[in-house]
Amino acid sequence: MLLIECPYCGKRHETEFRYGGEAHIVRPEKPEDLNDTEWADFLFMRTNTKGVFAERWYHANGCRQWFNALRHTVSHQIIAVYKMGEKPPVSDQGSEDR
Amino acid sequence: MAKFDNWRSPVAHLSEGFPSSLTELPFTHQINLRGDITDKAFKTAVKKATGLVLPVIPNEVGMGKDNIKALWLSPNEWLIVSDHEITDIRDSLAEIHSAATDVSANRIILGLSGPDALEVLMKSCEMDLDPNVFKTGQVVQTLIAKSQAIIEKVSDDTYHIYVRNSFAAYVCEWLVDAHVEYRM
Numbered sequence: 001m002l003l004i005e006c007p008y009c010g011k012r013h014e015t016e017f018r019y020g021g022e023a024h025i026v027r028p029e030k031p032e033d034l035n036d037t038e039w040a041d042f043l044f045m046r047t048n049t050k051g052v053f054a055e056r057w058y059h060a061n062g063c064r065q066w067f068n069a070l071r072h073t074v075s076h077q078i079i080a081v082y083k084m085g086e087k088p089p090v091s092d093q094g095s096e097d098r
Numbered sequence: 099m100a101k102f103d104n105w106r107s108p109v110a111h112l113s114e115g116f117p118s119s120l121t122e123l124p125f126t127h128q129i130n131l132r133g134d135i136t137d138k139a140f141k142t143a144v145k146k147a148t149g150l151v152l153p154v155i156p157n158e159v160g161m162g163k164d165n166i167k168a169l170w171l172s173p174n175e176w177l178i179v180s181d182h183e184i185t186d187i188r189d190s191l192a193e194i195h196s197a198a199t200d201v202s203a204n205r206i207i208l209g210l211s212g213p214d215a216l217e218v219l220m221k222s223c224e225m226d227l228d229p230n231v232f233k234t235g236q237v238v239q240t241l242i243a244k245s246q247a248i249i250e251k252v253s254d255d256t257y258h259i260y261v262r263n264s265f266a267a268y269v270c271e272w273l274v275d276a277h278v279e280y281r282m
């Protein structure tokens with residue numbers, strides 16, 4: 001089980017959180033200009049990173065705030081947490097050797 | 099207290115089996131308050147209506163006069179708990195982007211106290227309740243036996259546990275059961 005640090009409440013048990021998938025996916029400015037492939041790409045296609053991954057978490061049973069985390073998908077180590085709208089404090093480019 | 103005259107506790111049928119360290123507190127007035135704490139007008143209006151300075155530090159409880167307090171719930175959300183009805187808060191906040199909702203009927207409050215309180219709670223909750231981490235005057239929203247709860251530490255060995263009415267009987271039964279081994 002993971003111990004996740006909510007940027008608001010502090011360290012809490014994984015069971016208090018919900019997973020929110022990949023972070024920093026920007027909704028297209030003009031969805032009506034996209035073809036089906038591009039729209040499907042925005043809706044469904046996600047990177048399957050082996051390494052450091054930027055993802056969203058929701059503190060469902062605590063403060064009910066969304067935030068971002070950098071987690072290594074192999075070791076589950078959480079490298080950083082940061083608030084919505086902020087940039088990753090360190091690179092989220094997958095490095096496989098952590 | 100006309101407001102509570104016809105109210106029935108969802109755990110009334112269980113209270114006979116409560117150990118002496120577990121009690122249900124009388125119904126209280128509870129208001130869920132939301133607003134932008136960086137907005138001076140909001141802060142001032144809340145202070146005027148309740149006398150409270152809202153806590154901005156996470157997991158803290160702000161105490162006011164005459165048994166009124168504000169529990170930090172999130173960066174823009176507090177639970178105001180009071181013995182007396184807070185009548186004018188909505189008027190005070192009328193022109194301000196905010197919300198004050200009477201949630202007195204949402205949750206009952208359980209009092210858990212005594213030398214075994216911490217261990218009973220530790221059996222039911224994954225939160226780090228170590229006295230060095232969770233201190234008197236702090237509050238957390240977490241899970242007790244998978245059920246959402248607000249735990250307020252009111253003294254070294256006393257906790258107030260706020261649980262949803264529909265989960266109240268379940269949580270009570272759980273706590274009573276968790277307490278069995280300490281009953282001598």
Ligand SMILES: [Zn+2]
Pocket residue numbers: 006007008009010059062063064065
């Ligand atoms: Zn939180």
